[in-house]
Amino acid sequence: MLPEEQRCPHNEQVNCANCRLNSICLPLAIADDDIIKLDEIVQRGKPLHKGDKLYRQGSDFRSVYAVRSGAIKAYSVSPSGEEQVTGFYLPGEILGVDGISSHRYSSTAVALDTSAVCEIPFEQLESLSLQLPKLQRHFFQLMSREITDDQKLLTLVSKNSAEERVASFLLSMSARHTRRQLSEQRFHLPMSRQDIGNFLGLTIETVSRVLGRFKKNLLIEVDGRDLFIADLDGLRAVARVNH
Amino acid sequence: MLPEEQRCPHNEQVNCANCRLNSICLPLAIADDDIIKLDEIVQRGKPLHKGDKLYRQGSDFRSVYAVRSGAIKAYSVSPSGEEQVTGFYLPGEILGVDGISSHRYSSTAVALDTSAVCEIPFEQLESLSLQLPKLQRHFFQLMSREITDDQKLLTLVSKNSAEERVASFLLSMSARHTRRQLSEQRFHLPMSRQDIGNFLGLTIETVSRVLGRFKKNLLIEVDGRDLFIADLDGLRAVARVNH
DNA sequence: CGGCCCTTTGACGATAATCAACGGGAGTGG
DNA sequence: CCACTCCCGTTGATTATCGTCAAAGGGCCG
Incomplete structure (x- = not known):
């Protein structure tokens, strides 16, 4: 497969026959010849x-x-x-x-x-x-x-516990990777713990502790920002939300 | 002034000359004759x-x-x-x-x-x-x-204390009343404490206690759902956000 | 009158914040 | 190459805010 930035919305090669689109991705993709016009205005x-x-x-x-x-x-x-x-x-x-x-x-x-x-x-x-x-x-x-x-x-932020929030966040990241045809279980977190905490309404210490607990319970493996979800269903059970 | 439901977006009488609109309110109002077409599709x-x-x-x-x-x-x-x-x-x-x-x-x-x-x-x-x-x-x-x-x-929900949240909420309600040419300080809350709490990520008891404290500090007067903001600036100081 | 819902108030407890210390990795400069 | 700093992340001890549990009063409606 091509590097991600060279793939079209259908994850094919550049100028894939289905979409003729090589500059812009899924959310605005329309399966229609009109798309060429959109393509023209995109920088x-x-x-x-x-x-x-x-x-x-x-x-x-x-x-x-x-x-x-x-x-x-x-x-x-x-x-x-x-x-x-x-x-x-x-x-x-x-x-x-x-x-x-x-x-x-x-x-x-x-x-x-x-x-x-x-x-x-x-x-x-x-x-x-x-x-x-x-x-x-x-x-x-x-x-x-x-x-x-x-x-x-x-x-999520106003009704759920720290563990539920972090679990949901990890599952959300996983789901978005899956959409891109990448691994559901193994990926890299591009943001710091600080950012995750801020996003979820938690302190950095709490995020770190929750990840530590998930690790101890064999739900995940973490090494810095590299993540492996060892037990997807287990994590879903913690999140209590279906992703 | 006419009862609210009979007023047009400019808070004039029905069929006000400025907007010729009598069925739909501010957010979609356009100062343009085209508005008549919009008016036609509105039920x-x-x-x-x-x-x-x-x-x-x-x-x-x-x-x-x-x-x-x-x-x-x-x-x-x-x-x-x-x-x-x-x-x-x-x-x-x-x-x-x-x-x-x-x-x-x-x-x-x-x-x-x-x-x-x-x-x-x-x-x-x-x-x-x-x-x-x-x-x-x-x-x-x-x-x-x-x-x-x-x-x-x-x-608001993820970074602010219970008092800040409730104060912001009251100020938001006040601002929205002001936009409608109604009193900035005195109005009726149409929702229950339960609803306020749920909206702000707080329990009903916390909302009640916070309102009690505001009352004790002479920031507001409350009687059930009837509210009077006695000290707008004081409340703004609590909210730490400008509304 | 009686029941129900809404609200208030109090006592207690738990979750997550705060304060603090430490280790590791990356980048910088001597 | 090594010391240095800075940032990031982890872990521990303590605290405080807010949630939970409980009880009781008031208003509205049948």
Whole structure:
């Protein structure tokens, strides 16, 4: 199989016959010849190094971005100075839509690893959506999906214990790897414990202790950020949520 | 001034010259003659009694709704049986967009009081959005707004103390009343302590105790669900967030 | 009047935060 | 090459916030 950043949404080679799309990934992919028009407005490439910022909270909103490789973290800082990690974006996922409402990004996006993203200028996406009903629908769905995901996260954070939160998080990462045809059980966490804790509303110490307990109970094996889920069903039982 | 449900988005009388709109409220209002077309697809009325369900989690998604009067609560039940209140919708606000992504509502909406809503069939809204760029943009913004609001709520619930959460909640309610030209300080809470607690990730007892403390510190006066914010700045200081 | 739900208040306890110390790896500079 | 620092992660001891359990009062409606 090709390296991930050269694969199309169908995980075939570049210019796969099914989608004719080589610059942008799953979430906006439409099985239709119209996709070529979308492909034309997408800015390629944009390689990012670890720590590079894709956009900053408060800066003018221009584009949304599709991740092609690597991993991006989005976080926002509240007026009171609290920092909140609002999401991690993996290849095939789209970020930046939070900026639409106020014409400014409400969060900062930073690369956790060397990453590649596609830039999709929003004005052009808007005009194109007026011509391509399927694209408009896709984009409505994408945003609606982000809303329901946020609401699930809210439930997780406000109703579940530390163990349940961490278990759910690991299963979510696993599921997203599976979607990309990668291992369900073995993968690398691109973010620090700090980031995981912040995202889940826990301290770094609690995250570390919970992972320690999972390890002791033979649910997982961890070495730094390398993770192996030894007992998927066991972890699901802890999470009490089906992923 | 007319009763709220008879007022247009500009808080004037029915058929106000500025907007020619008498069926749907602020969030989708566009200062443009095109609005008439939108007005045509909106279903009027729909009076709801306290406890009536507007839609149910898992049922087919057909429409989004604009609240005209009263108050609606949205909540979802996770696979594990946890109930999570995801939002309260007051006059001028729109709910139901969570159903777009999966063609099914991901939450249940129930009237907290006698309420009136307008139904906006989504398929028609979609087609109309293809013709009216401003409407499309408005809807994108509406959804983006919901995303940023959810993320603020997540920060509140995962990073702030019980007192900060309740104070922020009261200030949010106050701000939304102010937008409707109603009193900033004195209003009625349409939801139970249970609902507030669930929404904020707290138990009913904690909510009650926090309100008791606010009362003792002369920040508020409460009598059941009737609230008077005696010291707005004091409450803002507790919330540490500017509303 | 009686039952039910909502709310308040108190006593107690558990979960996760805080405070603190330490080890390891990466990068830097001598 | 080695010392140095910085960041990340782990682990332990203690604390505090909020949840749980329990009881009781008030309002609404049949």
